[in-house]
Each structure stands twice: as structure tokens, then as C-alpha cells.
Amino acid sequence: xxxxxxxxxxxxxxxxxxxxxxxxxxxxxxxxxxxxxxxxxxxxxxxxxxxxxxxxxxxxxxxxxxxxxxxxxxxxxxxxxxxxxxxxxxxxxxxxxxxxxxxxxxxxxxxxxxxxxxxxxxxxxxxxxxxxxxxxxxxxxxxxxxxxxxxxxxxxxxxxxxxxxxxxxxxxxxxxxxxxxxx
Amino acid sequence: xxxxxxxxxxxxxxxxxxxxxxxxxxxxxxxxxxxxxxxxxxxxxxxxxxxxxxxxxxxxxxxxxxxxxxxxxxxxxxxxxxxxxxxxxxxxxxxxxxxxxxxxxxxxxxxxxxxxxxxxxxxxxxxxxxxxxxxxxxxxxxxxxxxxxxxxxxxxxxxxxxxxxxxxxxxxxxxxxxxxxxxxxxxxxxxxxxxxxxxxxxxxxxxxxxxxxxxxxxxxxxxxxxxxxxxxxxxxxxxxxxxxxxxxxxxxxxxxxxxxxxxxxxxxxxxxxxxxxxxxxxxxxxxxxxxxxxxxxxxxxxxxxxxxxxxxxxxxxxxxxxxxxxxxxxxxxxxxxxxxxxxxxxxxxxxxxxxxxxxxxxxxxxxxxxxxxxxxxxxxxxxxxxxxxxxxxxxxxxxxxxxxxxxxxxxxxxxxxxxxxxxxxxxxxxxxxxxxxxxxxxxxxxxxxxxxxxxxxxxxxxxxxxxxxxxxxxxxxxxxxxxxxxxxxxxxxxxxxxxxxxxxxxxxxxxxxxxxxxxxxxxxxxxxxxxxxxxxxxxxxxxxxxxxxxxxxxxxxxxxxxxxxxxxxxxxxxxxxxxxxxxxxxxxxxxxxxxxxxxxxxxxxxxxxxxxxxxxxxxxxxxxxxxxxxxxxxxxxxxxxxxxxxxxxxxxxxxxxxxxxxxxxxxxxxxxxxxxxxxxxxxxxxxxxxxxxxxxxxxxxxxxxxxxxxxxxxxxxxxxxxxxxxxxxxxxxx
Numbered sequence: 001x002x003x004x005x006x007x008x009x010x011x012x013x014x015x016x017x018x019x020x021x022x023x024x025x026x027x028x029x030x031x032x033x034x035x036x037x038x039x040x041x042x043x044x045x046x047x048x049x050x051x052x053x054x055x056x057x058x059x060x061x062x063x064x065x066x067x068x069x070x071x072x073x074x075x076x077x078x079x080x081x082x083x084x085x086x087x088x089x090x091x092x093x094x095x096x097x098x099x100x101x102x103x104x105x106x107x108x109x110x111x112x113x114x115x116x117x118x119x120x121x122x123x124x125x126x127x128x129x130x131x132x133x134x135x136x137x138x139x140x141x142x143x144x145x146x147x148x149x150x151x152x153x154x155x156x157x158x159x160x161x162x163x164x165x166x167x168x169x170x171x172x173x174x175x176x177x178x179x180x181x182x183x
Numbered sequence: 184x185x186x187x188x189x190x191x192x193x194x195x196x197x198x199x200x201x202x203x204x205x206x207x208x209x210x211x212x213x214x215x216x217x218x219x220x221x222x223x224x225x226x227x228x229x230x231x232x233x234x235x236x237x238x239x240x241x242x243x244x245x246x247x248x249x250x251x252x253x254x255x256x257x258x259x260x261x262x263x264x265x266x267x268x269x270x271x272x273x274x275x276x277x278x279x280x281x282x283x284x285x286x287x288x289x290x291x292x293x294x295x296x297x298x299x300x301x302x303x304x305x306x307x308x309x310x311x312x313x314x315x316x317x318x319x320x321x322x323x324x325x326x327x328x329x330x331x332x333x334x335x336x337x338x339x340x341x342x343x344x345x346x347x348x349x350x351x352x353x354x355x356x357x358x359x360x361x362x363x364x365x366x367x368x369x370x371x372x373x374x375x376x377x378x379x380x381x382x383x384x385x386x387x388x389x390x391x392x393x394x395x396x397x398x399x400x401x402x403x404x405x406x407x408x409x410x411x412x413x414x415x416x417x418x419x420x421x422x423x424x425x426x427x428x429x430x431x432x433x434x435x436x437x438x439x440x441x442x443x444x445x446x447x448x449x450x451x452x453x454x455x456x457x458x459x460x461x462x463x464x465x466x467x468x469x470x471x472x473x474x475x476x477x478x479x480x481x482x483x484x485x486x487x488x489x490x491x492x493x494x495x496x497x498x499x500x501x502x503x504x505x506x507x508x509x510x511x512x513x514x515x516x517x518x519x520x521x522x523x524x525x526x527x528x529x530x531x532x533x534x535x536x537x538x539x540x541x542x543x544x545x546x547x548x549x550x551x552x553x554x555x556x557x558x559x560x561x562x563x564x565x566x567x568x569x570x571x572x573x574x575x576x577x578x579x580x581x582x583x584x585x586x587x588x589x590x591x592x593x594x595x596x597x598x599x600x601x602x603x604x605x606x607x608x609x610x611x612x613x614x615x616x617x618x619x620x621x622x623x624x625x626x627x628x629x630x631x632x633x634x635x636x637x638x639x640x641x642x643x644x645x646x647x648x649x650x651x652x653x654x655x656x657x658x659x660x661x662x663x664x665x666x667x668x669x670x671x672x673x674x675x676x677x678x679x680x681x682x683x684x685x686x687x688x689x690x691x692x693x694x695x696x697x698x699x700x701x702x703x704x705x706x707x708x709x710x711x712x713x714x715x716x717x718x719x720x721x722x723x724x725x726x727x728x729x730x731x732x733x734x735x736x737x738x739x740x741x742x743x744x745x746x747x748x749x750x751x752x753x754x755x756x757x758x759x760x761x762x763x764x765x766x767x768x769x770x771x772x773x774x775x776x777x778x779x780x781x782x783x784x785x786x787x788x789x790x791x792x793x794x795x796x797x798x799x800x801x802x803x804x805x806x807x808x809x810x811x812x813x814x815x816x817x818x819x820x821x822x823x824x825x826x827x828x829x830x831x832x833x834x835x836x837x838x839x840x841x842x843x844x845x846x847x848x849x850x851x852x853x854x855x856x857x858x859x860x861x862x863x864x865x866x867x868x869x870x871x872x873x874x875x876x877x878x879x880x881x882x883x884x885x886x887x888x889x890x891x892x893x894x895x896x897x898x899x900x901x902x903x904x905x906x907x908x909x910x911x912x913x914x915x916x917x
Contacts, residue, residue, distance in 0.1 A: 135189040172200050173193040179231040 008074055019077065026081045072155035079149025086122045086148075128181035132174060139174040142167055184224075192221065196228050248281050248321045251328065267331060278331040279316060284324050304393060307368055311361035312390050332389055334381030341445055348476065351445045352507055357388050359438050359507070363500035365393055366431045373429060375437035376418035377444055417454055421467040421491050432493040435503055439471075439488025439496070446476055451489065467491065480510050483518035602629060602650065609657070616664065619657045620674065626654035627678055630685075648685040654678040669715045672708060676701045676721035683728055687735075695732045701725040716760045720768075723752040727772060730779075739783045746776040750793070763807070766800050770817060773797035777824055787831035794828060797821045812852050816862070819848040823869060830876065839876040845869060853892075864904045866892045871907040874914045886914035 004025060011018035125147070133140030141160060145151040153171065157164040184192075195214045199207050207229070215222040245253055251268035257280065258265040268281045304315045317328040335343070337358075341351050358380055362372060372379075372393055379391045420436035423429055443451045451471045454462050471489035474482045484506050490496045497503040497518075506516045605625045612618045630650030658675040665671055683697035705722040708714060714722065726749035733742035753769040774797045777790040801818040808814050826842035829835075846869045853862050870889025874882045889911040898905045 135184060135186050136193065139193075169197045170193070173196045173228070176196065176228040176231045180227055183231065 004074070008077075012073060022077060023081060026078050027084075072151060072158040075149040075151050075155060076145050076159040079145050079147075079151065083126070083144060083148040087126050124182055125178070128178050131181065132177055136170075136174075138162075139170050139177075142170050143174050143178065146171060188221075192224050192228070195221075195225050199225065199229055200232065245321070248283065248326055249317065249319050249328070251279060251281055253281070254278075268328070280313075280329045280331040281326055282329065283321055283326040304370065307365055307370060307393055309361050309364045311357050311388055312365065312393050315393070329391070330389075332381055332383060332391075334383045334389060336378055337380040337382050337388055337441075338377045338444055338448075340382040342448060348446060348478075348481075349511065352442075352481075352511060354382070354386075354388055355438075355442050355445055356504055356507055358390065358441065359500045359504045361388075361390050362434055362438060363504060366434070366500055371429055371431065372434050372437070373423070374418060375434055375441065377441055377450075380441070417450060417452070419466055420493070422493055424463055424466045430493060431499045432496045435488055435497050435500060436490075436493070438500060438503060439485060442488060443471065443474055443485050446481070446485070447474055478510075480516045480518070484510060484516055487518040602626075605629070605653075609653070612657075616661050619661050620671065623654040623657040623661075623674065623678060626650045626657070627681060630654065630681060644685055648682065651678060651681045651685060655682060669708070669718055672704065673715065673717040673721050676705060676718070676725065679704075680721070680724055680728060683732075687728075687732070691732050691736050695729065695736070698725050698729040698732060702729065716756055719752055719756045719759075720765065723749050723756060723768065723772075726752060727768075727775075730775065734779065734783070739779060742779055743776070743784075746772065746779060750776060763804060766804060767814075767817065770797040770800040770804075770821070773800075774821060774824060777828070781824065781828055781831065785831075787828050790824070790828045794821060794825050798825065812855060815848050816852055819845040819852070820865075822848075823865075823872075826872065826876075830872075835876050839873065842869060842873050842876065846873065860896060863892050863896055867896065867904055867907045867911070871910050874911060882914050883917065886911040890915060 004022060007018045007022045007025075011022065129140060129143055129147075132143065138160070142156055145156045145159060146153075151159065153164050153167050156162075156171075157167045160167070162170075195211070198214070199210055202210055211222060211225060215225060245266075247253060248266065248268060251270060254267040254269060256264060257267045264283050266281045266283065268279045270277045270279075308314065313330040313332060315327060315329050318326060320326070334340075337354070340346075341354070346354070362375065365372060370393060372390070374392065375390070380388050381391065382388050418437050418440060420429075420433040423433055440451060452465055452469070454465060468491065470491065471486060474485045476482055484503070487495070487506075488497055488503055497506065502517075506518055509516050605622050608618065609622055612622060627650070630647040655675070655678045658671060658678050662668070662671050662675050679697045679701045683694040683701075686693035686697070701721065702725050705714060705718055705725070708718065709722075726745045730742045730745035730749060733739070733745055749772045750769065753765060753772055756765050757769060773793040777793040777797065780786045780790040780793070798818065798821045801814065801821050804811070804814040805818050822841045822845035826838040826845065829838035829841065846866065849862060849866050849869065853859060853866065856862065867889050870885050870892065874885040874889065877885055890908065893904065893908045893911070896904055896908075898908060
């Protein structure tokens with residue numbers, strides 16, 4: 001398996017290719033984790049996408065070697081990945097509901113279960129988020145990191161290179177935008 | 184809306200949010216001016232603001248958790264979020280750390296285990312262990328309230344101050360002493376790692392999260408996959424990685440990792456970027472690299488703490504600490520290069536699991552004995568905890584080793600300790616009826632273990648008898664106080680029957696005396712009122728035993744009477760409780776009854792009825808449990824008896840057919856358990872019978888097959904098998 005820690009360092013050093021190598025690893029790990037938690041069949045199972053991202057982080061990176069900035073960057077990548085994972089899944093399900101390609105798309109039951117646990121409906125959140133990003137790319141990124149990656153204000157600030165105060169301010173408005181759109 | 188327009192909207196909204204609601208209206212009027220559209224846009228957004236709704240309120244610290252006011256968030260990790268808190272009632276200045284476990288952990292199980300452990304954890308009072316004060320539920324999630332500490336992770340502390348080797352060892356000793364203290368209180372840390380140890384400004388190391396790993400470990404409820412085991416692979420022992428039972432030696436391994444890291448300024452293993460499989464290989468197989476300090480004794484100490492095989496490590500933190508103190512004092516240390524432990528290693532590799540279990544049991548039991556003896560009942564609660572803990576461990580251990588070959592010394596030790604434990608509690612039991620019954624059950628199980636493992640050893644049979652007699656004495660005492668308690672009566676009956684078994688094959692008068700006593704006890708009770716199912720089962724067993732004893736004493740008529748009664752009683756039990764165990768007992772009784780008719784009384788006709796009943800029951804059991812070898816072997820025995828019965832009645836063809844089906848079942852079972860000598864002996868007997876039913880080359884073939892099965896049998900100790908083989912040889916050579 002690729003050394004995610006090393007890839008992260010390369011990526012931060014400006015090597016764009018490192019991200020492409022990293023994404024499939026993170027993607028696999030997230031799906032594996034989702035499946036593992038499904039198999040545990042806990043009746044009160046309530047794992048959420050952000051928990052999953054943190055688990056992936058704990059498993060893919062040697063805690064000793066990673067300082068909190070690296071952690072933030074990894075979580076940022078994982079946030080993008082989980083958004084994609086969840087969205088692909090939601091789209092596949094909707095396609096199946098409409099009767100198109102029936103039987104061709106095999107729905108991932110683990111993701112189904114994960115999606116049910118998300119605090120907000122992934123599909124509509126995604127649409128609202130796309131609208132927000134079109135208006136304000138910076139806010140879109142902040143939301144993605146915070147909602148899908150569970151990053152704190154400080155971590156988000158580190159990843160995006162803003163001050164925490166800016167992130168906090170942008171977030172407070174972005175949250176209201178989403179709330180209104182989803183109401 | 185355009186991006187430019189949105190920029191204006193969001194600035195106004197953000198500014199408005201920073202004002203309180205009273206001044207907002209004025210602010211909006213001024214900021215939006217005459218732009219009604221802008222104003223409307225801003226207002227719809229602000230109307231969506233409803234603090235406390237939970238919608239995407241991501242990291243707002245709760246204001247209060249239980250009785251604690253939350254000051255701020257201080258950290259976030261794999262398990263959840265940690266807050267700094269204060270007593271909300273302001274009664275005393277009391278700062279605490281509150282760890283709220285994240286969602287996704289199995290809340291119910293965590294809470295259950297937490298309440299189970301809380302008292303024990305709260306009792307851990309040691310200068311190097313952070314206190315656990317409290318815990319509960321917050322927002323559907325468990326939380327723990329702990330001593331709040333400001334400090335520096337131990338490894339960083341050592342590096343920053345450039346501490347010398349001896350200073351580091353002394354700092355480490357404080358940690359290992361704390362672990363030892365916890366072990367004496369029957370608590371394993373399970374997640375010891377450098378990151379879990381802070382050094383305060385005064386230079387005192389403090390261990391965090393003691394025992395929490397167990398509370399969070401979904402494994403102990405048997406309901407997790409490896410992915411969710413909340414352990415840090417970097418700090419895991421091989422047995423922990425494999426999901427095996429943990430012992431004090433597992434914490435010793437973690438201490439070894441810590442000591443290595445403190446002395447070498449790097450951990451022994453680099454697991455970065457490894458797949459779980461690769462990680463497992465490193466953790467479980469790759470020997471720790473040599474420390475290469477300037478001192479080979481210190482290297483040996485670290486190496487011994489890091490042995491992959493738990494049995495080769497220091498068994499407790501105390502042993503590790505002692506050796507380090509010897510080293511500090513310039514004395515020779517106990518740790519030696521591994522070659523000196525070669526023999527131990529060979530044994531341990533073979534019995535890894537048994538030893539791991541044994542170590543846990545030993546620690547638990549030794550602690551319980553020590554505590555009970557030294558403190559008596561001074562601390563009643565503690566006593567109760569220990570009694571339950573050690574009792575459970577003892578029984579779990581008994582079940583775990585029941586089918587394990589070898590490891591006799593470990594077993595002997597555990598049994599000896601188990602008896603010490605029971606004896607010391609017995610002295611405390613005076614009027615505690617519940618405790619007496621529990622102790623009696625303990626003695627019964629120990630006695631059965633002794634009887635089971637030392638069947639051929641008469642001296643140990645005496646030991647089993649001694650344990651059983653203690654159980655009898657305790658239960659007689661209880662029965663005397665509670666003469667109408669049916670459950671106690673059944674327990675006493677079981678204990679007396681256990682006594683009877685220790686005399687079987689030696690002193691039939693004694694066995695018979697015990698069996699008769701149980702029959703008297705229960706038949707007497709039956710006259711006063713209907714027996715419980717449990718009592719009936721015991722009574723059935725008593726007649727079972729009596730029938731066999733009578734057979735051994737050549738008193739066939741008495742044997743038949745007892746047998747018939749046991750069948751009658753078991754039939755009654757079956758009506759009330761149609762469970763498989765009772766069915767099996769009934770089938771066995773019928774079978775033994777048929778045996779008496781067939782072999783002793785030479786009355787094949789009378790054997791037909793009981794054999795048919797036994798077969799019907801066993802066929803039902805096989806149909807319901809197609810995977811059970813025991814059920815199939817029971818049925819094979821029925822059929823083998825049935826063949827004998829048919830042969831005696833002149834139906835040789837029928838006998839051959841049914842015998843062949845019995846042979847088929849037994850051969851199948853032998854395929855699964857090729858070393859089962861009893862099964863081989865049965866097959867030799869079957870083929871000997873079959874050869875008698877066949878003629879010419881068919882008989883010769885059967886005889887040769889039978890001889891094959893006899894090849895690995897020890898014929899010197901089995902007269903029947905010897906006679907059968909003799910007969911088979913004659914047929915084969917015809």
C-alpha cells in the first residue's frame with residue numbers, strides 16, 4: 001500500500017500527482033471501514049461520515065509522525081473523498097429508483113447505511129453546496145471540509161491558508177445559506 | 184444572485200451575527216439602505232439562524248455536561264472530544280477533563296462495561312494515575328470525567344530536557360509502578376503508550392485513560408471487527424493484535440515499547456504506511472531490534488519486556504520494575520538473552536493460549552486470595568467484587584482448558600490457587616447462604632476438573648473427592664437451614680452423586696451408599712410434593728448411577744429395577760422439559776436397559792422395546808443436529824446393539840445391514856477425530872461382529888479392515904479389544 005504520510009508530504013510540497021495516488025487509497029479505506037462497521041451489525045450503530053473520515057485518518061497515518069497540520073490536510077482530502085463516495089452512491093440509488101439500468105448498479109449496502117446516518121440528506125446538501133460554491137468558492141470549500149471531514153475551524157484554516165477568524169466568519173454565513181436552502 | 188452581490192450579502196449577515204438581536208434592526212437599516220432586495224435576502228438568511236437547533240452546529244462546545252460546566256474544548260481524538268470542565272454548582276474549585284465519546288461507538292455496550300468498571304477505576308488512587316471521577320450519558324453519548332492535567336507528553340519531555348539514561352529509567356519506573364498498582368487492583372491498562380503519559384510541571388508522570396480501553400473495547404462483547412478495535416497499533420502487543428485474551432504481560436509489552444522509545448528516542452517499530460496485514464506481521468513476528476544502549480543488561484531488560492511470546496516476558500510490571508531497580512543499583516539483572524529460555528519457549532509456543540488464560544486467572548485469583556485473607560471483610564464491597572471476578576475467571580478458565588491437551592503444570596497451579604481461594608472465602612462464609620452455594624459450585628467444578636484430568640491417577644482422585652466433600656458439607660449446612668428449598672436439594676444431590684463417581688470402579692459399596700442417599704433424599708421430598716424438573720433430573724441420574732453400580736456388583740435384577748425407574752423418571756422430565764439433554768439421557772438409559780437384557784439376562788426379546796425407543800430419540804437428535812458427532816455416535820451405538828439383538832433372534836441378514844450402517848457412521852466420526860482410541864476400539868468390535876455375520880472372502884475382508892483399525896490401539900490395557908483382534912486374525916487367516 002502506498003505510504004499516505006509520504007504522499008501527503010509530497011503533495012504539500014507541490015507534487016500534484018501525489019494527490020491522484022492518494023485518493024484511491026483513501027477511497028478504499030473509507031469503503032472498507034464503512035463495510036467493517038456494517039458487519040459489526042450493532043443495533044445502535046450510528047456511525048457518521050465524519051467519524052469515518054477520522055477512523056481512516058487514524059488507520060492510514062502513523063500518529064507519531066503526523067503533526068496536526070498534516071492531519072488537517074489529510075482530513076481535507078478525506079472530506080472530498082467521502083463526499084464523492086456518498087454522492088456516487090446517492091446517484092446510483094436514485095438511478096435505480098427510476099428504473100434505469102436496473103440490476104446493473106449494485107448498491108453498496110454499507111454506504112447506504114452510512115448515508116442514512118448522515119446528519120443531513122446527502123443529495124440535497126450536495127445540491128445546496130454546489131449553489132453556494134458557484135456564488136462563493138471559498139465558503140464551498142469551508143463547508144466541504146467542515147461537514148464531510150469534520151474539521152475544526154483551526155484545521156480548516158490550516159488547510160485553506162486563512163486565519164481561523166476568517167473561517168469562523170465565513171462559516172457562520174455559509175451555514176445559514178445551507179439552512180435556508182434545505183428548509 | 185451574482186458572486187459580487189453575494190459578497191455584500193455575506194458581509195452584512197456576518198456583521199449582523201456579531202451583534203445582539205436588539206441592535207440588529209438598526210444595523211440592517213443602515214447597512215442595506217434603500218436596497219430592499221438586499222435587505223430581504225439578508226433577512227431570510229438571518230431568520231434561518233436558530234442557535235441550538237443542531238443544524239450543522241459542528242464544534243460548539245456544550246455549555247454543560249452532567250453537573251459540570253464546560254469551559255472549552257481542549258482536544259479531539261479517535262475516541263471523541265475532550266473538554267475542560269468545572270463543577271457547575273461552584274461548591275469547590277474543581278477542574279476536570281471531560282471526555283465525550285464520539286458517536287459510532289457501541290453506546291449500550293460501552294455504558295454497560297463502564298458501569299461495571301467504574302467502581303474499580305474510581306478506586307485506583309495512585310500519584311501517577313489520573314483519577315477517574317465520574318461518568319454518564321450526555322446527548323446519547325457516554326462521557327468520562329477525569330482529573331484535569333496540564334503536562335507534556337513523556338517522550339517530548341525527555342527529549343526537551345535532554346534527560347540522561349538513568350533519569351529516564353527513573354521516570355519510567357514511576358510509570359511501571361503505577362501500572363503494577365493497577366494490576367494489583369485487577370485493572371489492565373490495555374492502551375499504554377507514550378501519548379497517554381503526561382509529565383506535569385513538577386516532573387511527575389501521569390497515566391491517562393486507565394482501564395478506559397476495556398470499557399470501549401467492543402471485542403469483549405464479541406461483536407466487532409478488527410477495524411473498530413480502539414487500540415493503537417503502535418502500542419499493541421502481539422496477543423492484542425490477534426484479539427487473544429490480554430494479561431498483565433500484555434501491559435508489560437506496552438511498557439517495553441515505552442521504555443525502548445524513552446531510551447532510544449524512537450519507537451522500536453515503524454508501522455507508518457503499512458497495510459493491516461503487514462502491520463500484523465511486524466507486531467506479531469518481527470523481533471524487536473536491539474536497543475544498543477551502552478549497557479547490555481539494559482538491552483536485555485528491554486528485549487525481555489518485548490518478547491513476542493507473552494510467556495517469555497516479565498509476567499508483571501512488578502518484575503520489570505524490580506529488574507530495572509537492580510540495574511540502577513548495579514546488581515545483576517534477571518533478564519538474559521533468549522537462548523537460556525529455550526525450553527520454556529518450546530513449551531510456551533505449544534500452549535500459548537492456555538498460558539495466556541492461565542496468567543489472567545492467576546493474577547485474578549492470587550489477588551482475590553490475598554485480599555480476602557489479609558483484609559477479611561473489612562471492605563465488603565471490594566470483597567464482593569473480587570468474589571465475582573475470581574469466580575467468573577475460574578469458571579471461564581475451566582471451560583477454556585477443558586479440551587486442551589497438555590499444559591498440565593498450569594492447570595495444577597490454577598486448581599491449587601482456585602482451592603486456596605475457595606477455602607479462604609469459606610472461612611468468611613459463616614452465615615452467607617448465597618456465598619456458600621456459590622462456593623459449593625466452585626468446589627464441584629474444581630473437583631470435576633481434578634477428576635477429569637487425573638482419571639487414572641488414584642491419588643488425584645482423592646483430591647477430587649476432597650473438593651466434592653467440601654461441596655457436600657457446605658450444601659448440607661445450607662439444606663439444614665433451608666429444608667424446603669428444592670434448588671438447594673438438587674444441588675446437594677448433584678454433589679453427593681459427584682462423590683459417588685469418585686468411588687466408581689473401586690469401592691462400589693461407597694458409590695451405592697451415596698446413590699441410595701440421593702434417592703432417599705429426593706423420593707422423600709417427592710412424597711411431600713411434586714419435584715422440580717431439576718430435582719427429577721438429579722433423581723434420574725441417581726438411578727442411572729445406581730443401575731451401573733448394581734451391574735458392576737453383578738446384581739442384575741437390582742440393576743433392571745433401577746434402570747426402569749430411571750427411564751420412568753426421565754420420561755416424566757421430558758414431558759415437562761423436552762430439551763435435547765434430557766432426550767439424550769433418556770436414550771442412554773433405554774440403551775443401557777437393553778444392554779442388561781441382551782448381555783446379562785440373555786433376553787433379546789425384552790431388549791427390542793427400549794432399543795426402538797432409544798433409536799427413535801437418537802434419530803430425531805441426528806436430524807435436528809446433523810453436524811453433531813455425538814448425536815451420530817449415539818445412534819451408531821443404538822444400531823450396533825440393535826444388530827446384536829437381531830442376530831440373537833436369528834435375523835443375521837437384518838443384523839448385517841444395520842451393523843454396516845453403524846460402522847459407516849463411526850468411520851465418518853473417526854475421519855473427523857482420527858486419534859480417538861475409544862472410537863477405534865468400537866470399530867474393532869463392530870468388525871469382529873460383522874466378520875461373524877459374513878462368510879468366505881467377505882468375512883476375511885471385514886476382518887482385515889478391523890485389524891487395520893486396531894493397529895494403533897494399545898491392546899495391553901483393553902482385554903475386549905485384545906479378544907476382538909484375536910478373533911479377527913483367525914478369520915483373516917482362514
